[in-house]
Amino acid sequence: MKDRHVSEAVIRRLPKYYRQLQELKKQGIERISSGELSVKMGLNASQIRQDFNCFGGFGQQGYGYQVSSLLKEIGSILGLDQRYKVILVGAGHIGQALTSYSGFARQGFDIVAAFDNDERLIGRQLDVATVRPIGEIAEFLTQNRVDIGIIATPKEVANEICELLTKGGVSAIWNFAPVDVSSENVIVENVHLSDSLYVLSFRLNQLRAED
Amino acid sequence: MKDRHVSEAVIRRLPKYYRQLQELKKQGIERISSGELSVKMGLNASQIRQDFNCFGGFGQQGYGYQVSSLLKEIGSILGLDQRYKVILVGAGHIGQALTSYSGFARQGFDIVAAFDNDERLIGRQLDVATVRPIGEIAEFLTQNRVDIGIIATPKEVANEICELLTKGGVSAIWNFAPVDVSSENVIVENVHLSDSLYVLSFRLNQLRAED
Numbered sequence: 001m002k003d004r005h006v007s008e009a010v011i012r013r014l015p016k017y018y019r020q021l022q023e024l025k026k027q028g029i030e031r032i033s034s035g036e037l038s039v040k041m042g043l044n045a046s047q048i049r050q051d052f053n054c055f056g057g058f059g060q061q062g063y064g065y066q067v068s069s070l071l072k073e074i075g076s077i078l079g080l081d082q083r084y085k086v087i088l089v090g091a092g093h094i095g096q097a098l099t100s101y102s103g104f105a106r107q108g109f110d111i112v113a114a115f116d117n118d119e120r121l122i123g124r125q126l127d128v129a130t131v132r133p134i135g136e137i138a139e140f141l142t143q144n145r146v147d148i149g150i151i152a153t154p155k156e157v158a159n160e161i162c163e164l165l166t167k168g169g170v171s172a173i174w175n176f177a178p179v180d181v182s183s184e185n186v187i188v189e190n191v192h193l194s195d196s197l198y199v200l201s202f203r204l205n206q207l208r209a210e211d
Numbered sequence: 212m213k214d215r216h217v218s219e220a221v222i223r224r225l226p227k228y229y230r231q232l233q234e235l236k237k238q239g240i241e242r243i244s245s246g247e248l249s250v251k252m253g254l255n256a257s258q259i260r261q262d263f264n265c266f267g268g269f270g271q272q273g274y275g276y277q278v279s280s281l282l283k284e285i286g287s288i289l290g291l292d293q294r295y296k297v298i299l300v301g302a303g304h305i306g307q308a309l310t311s312y313s314g315f316a317r318q319g320f321d322i323v324a325a326f327d328n329d330e331r332l333i334g335r336q337l338d339v340a341t342v343r344p345i346g347e348i349a350e351f352l353t354q355n356r357v358d359i360g361i362i363a364t365p366k367e368v369a370n371e372i373c374e375l376l377t378k379g380g381v382s383a384i385w386n387f388a389p390v391d392v393s394s395e396n397v398i399v400e401n402v403h404l405s406d407s408l409y410v411l412s413f414r415l416n417q418l419r420a421e422d
Contacts, residue, residue, distance in 0.1 A: 009220075011413060015406035078409045079416035093311060097304035098404075103389060109408065148411060171418065172411045178314060187414045189407040193309075195226035196400040197320065198289045200359060200383045202222060203398045205290035207382065 006054050013051055014078055016041065021071040033064035083108045085145060087170075089161050090152035091116040091124070091131045094176050098150060099126045109148065113140055134161075141168025148172045155179035162186070217265050224262055225289055227252065232282040244275035294319045296356060298381075300372050301363035302327040302335070302342045305387050309361060310337045320359065324351055345372075352379025359383045366390035373397070 020041055024032060038045040052058050058073055059065045075081055086104075088095050091114050098104070099111055111128040115137050124131045132140070140146075149165040151158050151173060158177035165173060165186075172187040180190045231252055235243060249256040263269050263276075269284055270276045286292055297315075299306050302325050309315070310322055322339040326348050335342045343351070351357075360376040362369050362384060369388035376384060376397075383398040391401045 011410055012406075014413065015403070015409040018409065019403065019406075077413065079412035080409065082412075082416070084412060084415070093304045093308035097308060100304060101389070103405065104408070107405070108412075147415060148408075172415050174408060174411055178312075187411060187418065189411050191404065191407055192226070192230065193402065194314065194318070195223075195230075196402055197315070197359075197385060198226040198229065198291065199222055200385055200398060200400050201290035201293075201295060201319075202225065202288065204295070204358060204383050205293070207398065 010051050010054055013043070014074060017048075017051075018071070018074050018078060018080070021067055021074065024067045025071055030067055031064050032067055034059065037065070080107055083110060084147040086111045086148045086150060087137075087140070087146050087165075088114040088129070088150045088152065089116075089134065089137065089165070090150075090154075090177075091118075091121045091126065092152060095150070095152035096126060098152065098176075099128045102127075111150075112144065112146070115140075137161075137164055138168055141165070141170065146170050148174055151175045151177050151181065153177055159183075162188075221262050221265055224254070225285060228259075228262075229282065229285050229289060229291070232278055232285065235278045236282055241278055242275050243278055245270065248276070291318055294321060295358040297322045297359045297361060298348075298351070298357050298376075299325040299340070299361045299363065300327075300345065300348065300376070301361075301365075301388075302329075302332045302337065303363060306361070306363035307337060309363065309387075310339045313338075322361075323355065323357070326351075348372075348375055349379055352376070352381065357381050359385055362386045362388050362392065364388050373399075 020037070034045040034048045038048055041048070049057070049059070055073070055077055058070050086109050088099060088111055095114065099114065104111070105128070114126055114129045114131045115134045116122060116131050117134040121131045122133050146169070149170040149172070151161050153161055155177045158175060158179050159181050162173055162175070162181040162183050166183040170186065173181060173189070175181045175188060175190045178192070182188055231248070245256040245259045249259055252259070260268070260270070266284070266288055269281050297320050299310060299322055306325065310325065315322070316339070325337055325340045325342045326345045327333060327342050328345040332342045333344050357380070360381040360383070362372050364372055366388045369386060369390050369392050373384055373386070373392040373394050377394040381397065384392060384400070386392045386399060386401045389403070389405070393399055
């Protein structure tokens with residue numbers, strides 16, 4: 001199932017397939033053709049078949065895909081059949097929004113600790129953990145294996161926190177600070193909320209230009 | 212400058228170019244070749260030249276791109292040289308995180324009103340607006356032209372809010388509820404935070420499979 005040559009574009013489409021299949025399953029749809037899936041996803045059918053072929057292909061000619069087994073396969077490729085220990089650094093609005101979203105725990109991501117340097121937040125009981133002082137991160141990491149660190153701090157300290165987490169053995173960083181962080185030997189996803197806002201304004205202006 | 216045939220992939224890369232160029236400008240870099248830009252962005256140079264050619268091309272053979280003028284051009288293509296009136300529906304953690312991020316106003320997006328149905332939030336003064344009851348949205352929209360509506364509500368009501376905003380003349384929806392919303396005649400960006408988390412878990416598992 002592992003393929004080292006899966007392109008970035010295919011990887012980015014996998015979560016979208018996963019969400020679409022979850023939705024189909026919820027609607028009680030048991031089987032779907034690549035053609036029907038292509039309409040729902042706004043991709044062309046041969047693209048979808050090609051994507052799935054990267055992982056050995058899941059369909060049967062003329063039969064389509066079985067929704068629940070395809071969902072399970074893609075979930076497994078995405079590693080969603082496993083559990084992850086997650087810590088949150090920065091317990092402001094974004095951090096609290098993430099900890100209060102129950103979907104992450106359902107999907108295998110357990111937030112086991114939260115840290116902040118704001119005295120008003122330290123000691124506060126969030127949905128999943130009590131906020132501890134940032135100074136305790138290093139010690140926490142010597143005592144606990146952590147897979148993913150969420151950075152939801154101001155941008156000024158984000159890279160410093162990224163270094164601290166990486167040194168402590170965290171394997172992956174999910175960064176919401178509005179600056180790209182990086183470090184050797186760590187997997188990083190920098191989330192840029194404004195990117196989708198800029199796509200909105202691009203389309204708004206296309207629309208206005210037509211009027 | 213307007214081109215109806217710009218592909219989705221190119222549109223999605225524009226904000227990334229914009230961010231990269233902002234960063235270069237901040238670093239005081241005045242000129243950059245497509246080769247240097249390609250290294251910084253993890254794209255190949257011919258891809259970059261092709262992308263820019265969709266908009267008429269900005270470079271000069273053997274000279275490279277002038278950072279500040281390219282930044283201005285791409286900003287203008289993205290519509291970031293204009294201002295937008297934005298309302299927020301749902302003033303919970305995500306909503307408050309968005310209103311307290313000063314970068315949006317700097318970039319031309321002015322949050323002019325916020326709405327929620329939670330009695331504890333109504334009347335609260337956020338950084339940009341006082342939270343009003345959701346029941347006042349329709350009237351607000353008859354009296355104010357609004358370009359963009361942010362939906363940061365629970366998923367159960369997101370589509371209903373989307374309809375309400377569209378009927379009130381809002382042109383674009385930036386949706387953070389974990390369900391896709393849609394409506395005729397409205398531009399929608401559905402933000403799926405979990406997509407990037409799933410890419411993280413995919414890469415974590417690739418790494419583990421190598422060990």
